[in-house]
Amino acid sequence: NAGVTQTPKFQVLKxxxxxxxxxxxxxxxxxxxxxxxxxxxxxxxxxxxxxAGITDQGEVPNGYNVSRSTTEDFPLRLLSAAPSQTSVYFxxxxxxxxxxxxxxxxxxxxxxxx
Amino acid sequence: GESVGLHLPTLSxxxxxxxxxxxxxxxxxxxxxxxxxxxxxxxxxxxIDIRSNMDKRQGQRVTVLLNKTxxxxxxxxxxTQPGDSAVYFCAENRGANQAGTAxxxxxxxxxxxxx
Numbered sequence: 483n484a485g486v487t488q489t490p491k492f493q494v495l496k497x498x499x500x501x502x503x504x505x506x507x508x509x510x511x512x513x514x515x516x517x518x519x520x521x522x523x524x525x526x527x528x529x530x531x532x533x534a535g536i537t538d539q540g541e542v543p544n545g546y547n548v549s550r551s552t553t554e555d556f557p558l559r560l561l562s563a564a565p566s567q568t569s570v571y572f573x574x575x576x577x578x579x580x581x582x583x584x585x586x587x588x589x590x591x592x593x594x595x596x
Numbered sequence: 597g598e599s600v601g602l603h604l605p606t607l608s609x610x611x612x613x614x615x616x617x618x619x620x621x622x623x624x625x626x627x628x629x630x631x632x633x634x635x636x637x638x639x640x641x642x643x644i645d646i647r648s649n650m651d652k653r654q655g656q657r658v659t660v661l662l663n664k665t666x667x668x669x670x671x672x673x674x675x676t677q678p679g680d681s682a683v684y685f686c687a688e689n690r691g692a693n694q695a696g697t698a699x700x701x702x703x704x705x706x707x708x709x710x711x
Contacts, residue, residue, distance in 0.1 A: 486639075517701075522605075524685050524701035525640070541700065572639050583628065583689075585699065587639030 483508050486588035488573050494594045495563040503558040503591050505573030512578045514556040515540070515585070516548065518569040525572060531556055532578060563595045604705055611711040615676045619669040619686035619702055628689035630699065631660060631671045633682045640685060643671070673707075681709045 489504045507514065515530035517540075527540030531550040545567060547559040556575075560567060570592050574585040609615050621629070627648040632640035644655045646662050646669075653660050659672040669686050683706050687699040 515699075522703070524703045525687075527700065574639075584630070584642040584645065585640075587641070590637075590639055 485509065486573055486575055486586050488571075488588035488591050490591060491589065492592050494596065495560070496596055497563060497565060499563050501560055501563070503560075503571055503573075503593075505556045505558065505588060506554050507556075507573075507575040507586070508554065509575060509586065510553060511575035511586075512553070513583075513585075514550065514573065514575045516546070516556070516558045517572045517574065518542065518567075519572060519590075520569050528558065528571075560593075565595045567593065568595045569593060605703070606706045606708065608708045608710065609676050611676060611678060611709055613676050615671075615673040615680070615707060615709075617671045617673075617684050617686075617705045617707065619671075621667050621669060621686070621688050621702075623688060623700075624664075624667060626688040629660070629662065629669050630687045630689075631658075631669075632685045632687060632701075633680075634685065634704070635682045643684075676707075676709050678709045678711055681707055683707075 486507045512533045516528040517525035519525045526542050528542055528546050529540055529548040531537045534550050534553050537548050537550055550556055570590045572590050573588045576583050576585040630645040631643040633643050634640045644658050644660050646653045646660045657674045661670045683704040685701050685704045687701045
């Protein structure tokens with residue numbers, strides 16, 4: 483299993499540009515989520531999904547869109563990039579049944595908006 | 597504001613010592629908590645979890661304690677090793693329906709282990 487994969491690893495955008503961060507998992511997990519991590523901070527939840535076709539907002543959803551058309555993929559779209567969105571973005575997945583709900587994290591995408 | 601936080605941003609210990617990392621949470625309705633370890637340049641890695649119906653849970657060299665009365669969580673690492681050096685985050689479950697969804701993270705404690 484590859485686990486949770488994210489692309490790209492690094493990205494530089496100009497203010498106003500749009501882009502999609504890709505996230506995929508091969509563990510057949512129902513739950514997927516996106517977090518951003520700013521320097522010296524914990525992870526803040528952007529959006530999450532408990533299954534294909536179902537998404538919900540987290541703590542900091544503004545400026546981001548998500549969709550979940552398949553179990554495997556959960557892309558994050560930046561509609562019009564702003565310098566405040568410079569951050570490291572992590573995607574995670576987990577099961578939603580069983581004793582533990584360990585979230586598996588991807589390696590992250592480091593995004594810089596100039 | 598921040599609802600899940602850690603008491604100390606940094607903790608320095610000697611190799612072989614026991615480490616205790618603390619976390620306070622404010623949402624009394626949270627029913628599931630996880631500790632994560634994050635090494636530089638990597639995503640967080642699961643260490644141990646605990647449900648609100650438990651006070652203590654042990655893993656390999658790690659113990660998590662939960663005090664619901666004062667809304668406090670701690671991670672104890674026995675015989676700390678240089679490989680334990682990392683940032684440690686506690687996270688609480690805020691999912692309305694399913695444990696483990698919508699985890700809210702604290703800011704983290706940086707553990708430095710010197711040999």
